[in-house]
Amino acid sequence: MNQGRIPMAPLLAPLLLSVACAYIVLPEGLEAQSSAESKGWRAIPTNVGTTEAGDLHVDLTLLNETGAWSAMQAEAGAPAVLHSAGEDRECETVFVGTGGHRLAPGFQLRGYVSGTKAEPEIQMIYVECPGAALAPGSTITIDYSYVTGDYNYYEQDKGRVDTSVQIDLDLVVDGLSYPVGDPVDGLIRASTAVMEAINKVTVELTDVQRTEDGLEFTWKSANPGEYPSYVHIGNPPVIGEDGILYGFYETPDIVSVPITAAGGVADWKTNVAVPPGIRGLYILLSVETGKARLFANYAIDISDR
Secondary structure (H helix, E strand, O other): OOOOEEOOOOOOOOOOEOOOEEEOOOOOOOOOOOHHHOOOEEEEEEEEEEOOOOOEEEEEEEEEOOOOOEEEEEOOOOOEEEEEOOEEEEEOEEEOEOOOOOEOOOEEEOEEEEEOOOOEEEEEOEEEEOOOOOOOOOEEEEEEEEEEOOEEHHHOOOOOEEEEEEEEOOOOEOOOOOOEOOOOOOOEEOOOOEEEOHHHOEEEEEEEEEOOOEEEEEEEEEOOOOOOEOOOOOOOOEEOOOOEEEOOOOOHHHOOOOOEOOOOEEEEEEEEEOOOOOOOOEEEEEEEOOOOOEEEEEEEEOOOO
16 A cells, blocks of 8 residues: 655655554563663654545554664564454454664654665555544554664574553654653764774764765774675665665675775775755665674664764
């Protein structure tokens, strides 16, 4: 269904916000985390209205309350369920997720890049219920799953949690700031930060340039070891003050990078398409570390660019 998708180039108007409740069902064998780390994802209604066809339309913002870097997605093929006036109605149109990306803890988003790599589109996060009318006290329940922690190509679903979120449609609030919804101490790195990568190679961002199509990043790796090494970081996406996660998702290990010679350095560039005028940006960086195809995550502050 494409009616909720819009081209990437136009700027997107800010939406409204509210608060909703979520609960977690931990898989067997997974120990319970502290309450500060076990809230899952919150789905916040930012606008409740109707489409031209008269269907109920609910725009949502997703807030990562897992306490870790996390990717989430509504259960494929499962409708959301509207509970209104004592009746339940299935809502087949469910665009809820992070588009494959891991989002930093405390960050929130209201859309992401979808479509194809050749023809990317902005996918807003929303639910639609055909022919539905709201009564006071109405809620929507969405089944979803999420994973947390570093991305590991060989164990992509490790620690997966299957759960549900219930959204109170009476609670619609405005004034939300993106992308940081609930700040986490020590999370965000400066643009000058140096990250240690695989084989003790270091990676750093050395330049950020605005281009006609978006942003160009220049990266430098330094190898203190005796053997040449590759360090993959993929094509890092960004998220800013409009709450849209820009950058078509692909696993970071498949993107080509130059080899860093023993005792040497290497430079390369990555690009991400971002509409002009979007500010307050953070890079969501994945750096190959520890072992091949295991990636640690960093939120890099480029909000002054």
